[in-house]
Each structure stands twice: as structure tokens, then as C-alpha cells.
Amino acid sequence: MNDMLNIALAQLAPEWLNKAGTIQKIEAAIEEAAAQKAELVCFGETLLPGYPFWLDLTDGAKFNNTVQKEIFAHYLSEAVSIESGDLNSLCALAKQHNIAVYLGCAERAGDRAGHSIYCSLVYIDQAGIIQSVHRKLMPTYEERLAWSIGDGNGLKVHALNGFMVGGLNCWENWMPLARTALYAQGENLHVAVWPGDVRNTIDLTRHIAVENRMYVLSVSGLMRKADIGDNVPHHELIRQNAGELLSDGGSCIAAPDGSWVIEPIAGKEAVVTATIDLNEVRKERQNFDPSGHYSRPDVFELSVDRKRQRLVNFTGE
Numbered sequence: 001m002n003d004m005l006n007i008a009l010a011q012l013a014p015e016w017l018n019k020a021g022t023i024q025k026i027e028a029a030i031e032e033a034a035a036q037k038a039e040l041v042c043f044g045e046t047l048l049p050g051y052p053f054w055l056d057l058t059d060g061a062k063f064n065n066t067v068q069k070e071i072f073a074h075y076l077s078e079a080v081s082i083e084s085g086d087l088n089s090l091c092a093l094a095k096q097h098n099i100a101v102y103l104g105c106a107e108r109a110g111d112r113a114g115h116s117i118y119c120s121l122v123y124i125d126q127a128g129i130i131q132s133v134h135r136k137l138m139p140t141y142e143e144r145l146a147w148s149i150g151d152g153n154g155l156k157v158h159a160l161n162g163f164m165v166g167g168l169n170c171w172e173n174w175m176p177l178a179r180t181a182l183y184a185q186g187e188n189l190h191v192a193v194w195p196g197d198v199r200n201t202i203d204l205t206r207h208i209a210v211e212n213r214m215y216v217l218s219v220s221g222l223m224r225k226a227d228i229g230d231n232v233p234h235h236e237l238i239r240q241n242a243g244e245l246l247s248d249g250g251s252c253i254a255a256p257d258g259s260w261v262i263e264p265i266a267g268k269e270a271v272v273t274a275t276i277d278l279n280e281v282r283k284e285r286q287n288f289d290p291s292g293h294y295s296r297p298d299v300f301e302l303s304v305d306r307k308r309q310r311l312v313n314f315t316g317e
Contacts, residue, residue, distance in 0.1 A: 002161055002162055003162060003277055003278040003279050004275055004276070004277055004278075005039055005040065005160065005161050005162065005163050005189070005275070005276050005278070006036070006037050006038045006039050006040075006273055006274070006275050007038060007039065007040045007041075007042070007189070007215075007217055007253070007273065007274060007275075007276060008033035008036060008038035008040065008041040008042070008271060008272065008273040008274075009041075009042055009217055009218075009219040009251045009252075009253065009262070009265075009270075009271070009272055010026075010029040010030075010032075010033060010041055010042065010043050010219065010270075010271045011044070011219065011220055011221070011222055011249045011251040011265055011268075011269055011270050011271075011272075012025055012026070012029055012043065012044070012047060012221065012222060012269050013221065013222040013223055013224060013227045013269060014047050014048065014049060014050040014221065014223075014227065015049070015050075015227075015229065016049070016050040016053075016223070016227045016228055016229060016232065017049050017050045017074060017075060017078050017229070017231070017232050018049055018050075018078060018229060018231055019048065019049040019078045019079070019080065019086065022047065022048050022049045022050065023048065023086075023089060023090070026043060026047070026048060026090060026103070027089060027090065027093055029041065029043070029271050030090065030093045030094070030097065030099065030101065031093070031097070032271045033099065033271055033273065034093075034097035034099050036271070036273040037273070038099060038273045039098070039099055039100065039126070039160070039161060040099065040100045040101070040102070040160060040165065041099055041100075041101055041102075041271075042101070042102040042103075042167075042191050042193065042217055042219040043101075043102065043103045043104055043193070043219060043221075044104050044193050044194055044195060044196065044219050044220045044221035044251075045104040045119065045121075045169050045170050045193040045194050045195045045220075045221065046104050046105060046106045046119055046195065046221075047103070047104050047105070047221050048080055048103060048104070048105040048106070049075075049078040049079065049080070049105075049106060050106070050221075050223075051195040051196075051221060051223065051247070052075065052106075052142075052143065052145075052146040052147075053195075053223060053238075053242070053246050053247075054071050054232075054234075054238050055142045055143075055145050055146060056142060057237075057238050057241040057242055058071070058234065058237055058238060058241065060142055060145050060146075061142070061145060067233075067234050067237070068145075070233040070234065071232070071233050071234055072146065073233075074232060074233050075106065075117065075146065076108060076115065076117060078106075079105075079106045079107060079108035079117050080105040080106060080107050080108060080120075081107075081108050081110060081114070082107065082110075082122070082130065082133065083110040083111075084110075087103075087105075087122065087124070087130065090103065090124065091124055091128040091129070091130065092128055093128075094124045094125070094126065094127075094128040095126070095127055095128030096128075098126045099126060100123070100124060100125050100126050100158075100160055100165075101122075101123070101124040102121060102122070102123055102124075102165075102167050102191045102193065102219075103121070103122045103124070104119070104120070104121055104122075104169065104193040104221075105120050105121075105122060106118075106119065106120070106147075107119075107120035107122075107133065107135070109135070109148075111308065111310060112148070112309075112310070112311070113311070116148040117146060117147055117148060118135040118136065118147060118148050118150050119135065119136035119139060119143070119147045119150070119169050119170075120133050120134065120135050120136070120150070120154075120169075121133075121134045121136075121154065121167050121168070121169050121191075121193055122134075123156075123158055123165075123167070125158065125160075126160075131156070131158055132153075132154045132156045132158070133153070133154050134150070134153070134154025134155065134156075134167065134168070134169070135148075135150025135151060135153070135154060136149075136150045136169040136170070136172060137149070137150050137151070137152070137172055137175070137178060138150075138171075138172070138175075140170060140171045151305075151307070151308060151309040152181070152304050152305050152306045152307070153306050153307065153308040153309075155178065155181045155182065155304060155306060156185070156306075157182055157185040157186060157187045160189070162278050163188055163189045163276075163278060164185065164186040164187050164188050164189065165187070165188075165189040165190075165191060166182035166185065166187040166189075166190060166191070167190065167191035167192065167193060168182070168190075168191075168192060168193075169193055170192075170193065170194050170195065170200070173192045173204055173208065174204065177302060179208065179211070179212070180290075180291075180302055181302065181304045183212045183290055183291045184291045184302070186291075187212065187214065188212075188214040188215065188278065188281045189214060189215045189216075189217070189276070190208055190209075190212070190214060190215070190216045190217070191216075191217050191219065192204070192205065192208065192216060192217070192218040192219070193218075193219055193220075194218060194219070194220040194221070194250065195220065195221050195223070195247055196220040196221045196222055196223060196246075196247025196248055196249050196250060197220065197247055197248055197249075197250050198248060198249070198250035198264045198266050199250070200218075200220070200250060201218040201220060201250040201251070201252055201264055202250065202252070202264050204218075205218040205252055205253075205254045206254045206258045206260075207258075208254075209254035209255060209256055209257075209258050210256075210257070210258040211290065212290055212291075213256045213257075213281060213284035213285050213288055213289065214256050214281055214284075215253065215254065215255060215256060215261070215276045215280075215281070216253070216254045217252075217253045218250065218251060218252050218253070218254075218264075219251045220247070220249045220250045220251045221247055221249070222247055222248070222249045222267075222268070222269055223245075223246040223247035224244065224245055224246065225239055225242045225243065225244050225245075225246070228242065245267070248266045248267050249264075249265055249266050249267060249268070249270075250264045250265070250266060251264065251265050251270070251272075252264040252265065253274050253276075255276075255280060256280050256281050256283075256284040256285075257280070257284055261274050261276065262274055
């Protein structure tokens with residue numbers, strides 16, 4: 001068994017709300033991670049094509065408002081359609097370099113009629129095949145003005161060179177039962193994706209690492225006022241209300257004992273690789289394994305519905 005795995009975090013700023021431009025940046029980061037011999041590279045929450053920062057900056061809760069409609073319409077047009085092949089070039093790169101990818105994207109879901117957006121975490125394996133699409137269970141606060149509520153279909157872990165890797169979006173990582181659903185499947189490498197900010201990652205990354213005695217990779221986006229392009233409707237209004245730095249990153253990696261492998265990286269784009277050792281998981285599980293010898297299934301039981309939610313199920317022709 002090969003106990004060692006090279007993993008990379010790619011802390012990028014998007015070509016904000018520009019799908020084609022952001023895909024080009026992601027492709028370059030995959031190439032860079034592959035050049036560093038990474039076997040897994042991870043990207044932040046809805047990096048493709050970007051997090052809905054405008055909501056806080058343009059009075060996003062105004063109902064039936066022209067500004068909000070026009071920005072959302074643009075966001076929808078730039079969102080990812082997996083069925084249409086928007087991720088095909090990234091899948092091809094994953095296969096070419098034998099590298100797995102965890103990617104946060106704003107998904108325009110064809111199986112939900114194609115006009116609502118989900119905060120989705122996509123896992124592409126080393127053969128370039130999409131193995132899971134996890135739609136965020138509960139968008140946080142103002143995110144609900146742009147994103148729809150997801151389901152449990154993507155609560156899955158994936159075998160990767162001896163490790164079992166799973167992931168959650170942003171504040172889902174605070175949800176004990178969502179974490180438990182992954183832990184019980186043997187997760188020993190957890191990917192937590194964020195729009196950015198050290199304040200989100202500095203404590204929870206190490207907490208999750210110690211809770212399940214595993215490696216945790218938190219990967220964030222970066223967002224600066226300068227990243228608000230002229231292609232975005234009402235870009236002048238958004239810039240007017242934005243600070244110079246909307247999201248400062250905070251990507252990091254913690255070890256199973258809670259120590260830092262990579263401390264939070266702030267204020268810059270970076271592709272950083274680290275080598276992790278499965279034997280460190282085994283050593284820490286000796287005294288605590290929350291889904292194994294320290295669990296009590298006779299007292300506690302969790303039921304998880306992993307069916308993909310659909311409005312209509314058609315039968316016959």
C-alpha cells in the first residue's frame with residue numbers, strides 16, 4: 001500500500017462571473033499542480049464562475065428589483081451546465097495528468113429545469129470522470145437569494161491512492177450530521193471549500209481534523225475589487241460599495257493531530273502542494289475513531305437520503 005499522497009490547494013481569484021475566463025485560470029492551476037506532482041488539486045466554493053458577492057453590495061434582498069434581476073440573469077448565463085459539457089476540458093486535463101480534482105462551481109442544474117443555481121462541489125477522478133456532484137444542503141444567509149437548496153446525493157467519499165476523500169461546501173462543514181455521513185464511509189481526507197477568509201478556516205479546519213483524526217484541506221477563493229470586470233451588469237455600483245479585498249483566502253491543511261501542515265495563506269493567489277501520510281491517520285485513530293471503536297450505533301443512528309431530488313418522475317413514454 002502506498003501511504004503517501006501529494007495534494008494541492010489552488011487559491012485563486014476568478015475571472016468573476018466569466019465562465020470561460022475562469023476555466024482558463026483553473027486549467028492553468030491544474031497544470032501547475034500536476035507539475036508539482038500533485039495527485040489531487042482542490043479549488044474554492046463556486047470559484048467557477050464566482051461567489052455572489054454582489055448581494056451584500058447592492059441591497060440584494062430587494063424584491064422584484066431590476067438591478068437584482070439583471071445581475072442574476074448574468075450569473076445564470078455564466079453558471080456551469082455539466083450536461084452541456086462545461087467541465088469537459090477540466091476532465092480531459094485530469095485524465096491527461098492523472099490528477100483528481102475537487103472544484104466548487106455555481107451549477108445550472110439541467111435536472112431541475114435549468115434556471116436555478118446550486119452551490120455544487122464536483123469531484124473528478126484521475127481518469128477524468130465526474131464521480132459526484134454535491135449540491136450544498138443549505139445556502140447560508142444571503143446566499144439563499146442566489147442559490148437553491150441542495151440534497152444528499154453527493155454525500156459520498158472516493159478512493160484515492162489509499163485515502164478516502166470527501167468534501168463539503170463552506171458552512172456545511174459546521175453541520176455535525178453532514179460530517180458524520182462522510183466519516184462513516186471511511187473518510188480520512190476531508191476537503192472543505194470556502195469563498196474565502198482566514199476567519200472561516202483557522203479554527204474549523206483543525207477542529208474537523210481532530211474530530212475525525214484525519215487530514216483536512218481547506219481551500220478558499222480570493223476576491224479583490226479589481227476582479228470585478230466590466231462584463232458584469234451594474235459593475236460600477238458593485239465596485240462603488242466594495243472594499244479593496246472582499247475575500248482574503250485562508251487556504252490551509254491540518255494534520256490528524258490538529259497541527260498545521262500548511263498554515264492559512266492570506267491575500268494572494270497560490271498553488272501549494274503537500275505530501276500527507278496515511279499512517280498518521282492510523283496512529284491518531286488508536287485512541288479515537290468516531291465511526292468505529294468510539295461510536296455507539298446501539299444508541300445513535302443516522303439515516304441519510306442520497307436520492308437526487310426531482311420535481312417530476314416520469315414513467316412510460
